[in-house]
Amino acid sequence: MTEEFEQVALVHLDALYHVALRLTRNRAEAEDVVQETCLRAFRSFDRFNPGTNCRAWLFTILRNVFLNRVRTRGREVLEAEAGGLDQVEMTADTHVGGSPEEQLLQTVLHGDVDRALAALPLVFREAVMLVDIERLSYREVAEVIGCPIGTVMSRLSRGRALLRRALVRFAREHGYVKEAE
Amino acid sequence: MTCAEVRARLHAYVDGELSASDIAELDGHCVECQECAARVAAEHELRQLLRRQPRDAAPPELRARILHRVRREAAVATARRWLPVPALAAAAIVAALLLAARTPPPLIADLVDKHIAYAELERPGELVTSDPREVADWFRSRAGMRVTVPDYSPAGIHLTGARLAEAHERRAAYLLYEKGRTLLSVFMVPALAREADLPGRRVAYRDHEYVAYEHKGYRTISWSDGQTVYGLVSMLDYQALLECADRLRAERAQQTQL
Numbered sequence: 001m002t003e004e005f006e007q008v009a010l011v012h013l014d015a016l017y018h019v020a021l022r023l024t025r026n027r028a029e030a031e032d033v034v035q036e037t038c039l040r041a042f043r044s045f046d047r048f049n050p051g052t053n054c055r056a057w058l059f060t061i062l063r064n065v066f067l068n069r070v071r072t073r074g075r076e077v078l079e080a081e082a083g084g085l086d087q088v089e090m091t092a093d094t095h096v097g098g099s100p101e102e103q104l105l106q107t108v109l110h111g112d113v114d115r116a117l118a119a120l121p122l123v124f125r126e127a128v129m130l131v132d133i134e135r136l137s138y139r140e141v142a143e144v145i146g147c148p149i150g151t152v153m154s155r156l157s158r159g160r161a162l163l164r165r166a167l168v169r170f171a172r173e174h175g176y177v178k179e180a181e
Numbered sequence: 182m183t184c185a186e187v188r189a190r191l192h193a194y195v196d197g198e199l200s201a202s203d204i205a206e207l208d209g210h211c212v213e214c215q216e217c218a219a220r221v222a223a224e225h226e227l228r229q230l231l232r233r234q235p236r237d238a239a240p241p242e243l244r245a246r247i248l249h250r251v252r253r254e255a256a257v258a259t260a261r262r263w264l265p266v267p268a269l270a271a272a273a274i275v276a277a278l279l280l281a282a283r284t285p286p287p288l289i290a291d292l293v294d295k296h297i298a299y300a301e302l303e304r305p306g307e308l309v310t311s312d313p314r315e316v317a318d319w320f321r322s323r324a325g326m327r328v329t330v331p332d333y334s335p336a337g338i339h340l341t342g343a344r345l346a347e348a349h350e351r352r353a354a355y356l357l358y359e360k361g362r363t364l365l366s367v368f369m370v371p372a373l374a375r376e377a378d379l380p381g382r383r384v385a386y387r388d389h390e391y392v393a394y395e396h397k398g399y400r401t402i403s404w405s406d407g408q409t410v411y412g413l414v415s416m417l418d419y420q421a422l423l424e425c426a427d428r429l430r431a432e433r434a435q436q437t438q439l
Contacts, residue, residue: 002251002252002255005251006248006251010244010247010248010251013239013243013244013247014236014237014238014239016239017237017238017239017240017243018236018237021237031240031243034239034243034247035243035246035247035250037398038247038250038251039247039250039251039254040398041398042251042254042255043254043395044395044398047284047395049284060397060398061397061398064297064397064398064399064416065398067297067300067301068300068363068364068416071300071362071363071364108230113230113231113234114234128231131196132228132231132232133231133232133234133236135232137198138193138196138198146294146297146298146397153192153193156192156196157191157192160192160224160227163227164227167227167230
């Protein structure tokens, strides 16, 4: 079983670490979360359904390990950050395609994306990260987060809008003319 | 398709989550409407930007550490199978748990989702108290429910509150406990006739049988007394959960006799 686990699950170690890093925003914590996730996954690996997405299964465990740890430290996680933002309606003004602001996106630096993602409230950050960076389907993300697909979609569109706004602000700070390094 | 309809489907479109007919309609609209075409292009651009981000690889030491731990656990599990008789009871529990079915029944999966949803909240209880009697009174006056509120404090597991929850379209009593700050959820759900006997692999513990599932990284222990389905959900280990289950069962029996 160890060998199979290494071949099927541990090949996703980089992805797990990457997601953990985005969740915790701290390397030491990310390592702890990933290690605990892998051990938990190993112990219940016989219950993993081989036909399904192993990465999504691992992310589900990782997210729960993360939430549990954050609680353990007496820090609040999702509530205040979300603060009913799921209910916020998307409005037409979240972006206007083709405006000069859109062109600003092209001057964005890698560090800016990290900074903008890190500043995103957790509920939006995880939705954007799982879809845009980890390339999970809406259904898989709904399974990982444990919410309806509609909630994934609203968090995603809200998250992307907030991200875009932050990126545009950073690009302005760079003075627009600054080219990507 | 109108502009509003395009806007509503914008993200699903760039994420490849639309049906072929919706894609064709949306594409058709964008040929005519420059504004919508620009919106689509802008979403694509943001998505590409995110996908181009460099990714951190897991540090080699982390990989080595995990491999070492996993292999060591596997070795211990193999050794355990050959333990002499006295340790067999404990080993049998472990073995039975390892063989637990892959997918929990919907009710148990629902309880795990409830646990996760409330674990995300700072104060998940509607009633916040560490007094078992206050909780029992609250359920009685609030919902006419006769709820047993077990005392786990000798094991360092403390009552923090209670709430009413929906579980599978049934009103359930939900007790919240914490050990350190690891949550333990105790659910009591009115049993349907067919739930007198829960499906799943059974684990015997102190002369009673329980059903164990591990789901989404959480462990669950459940059983039914014909009238109520009891479900415990936590990241605590099975030994602790079984002990809590046994305690609840004993207190419930005592209360019913009174």
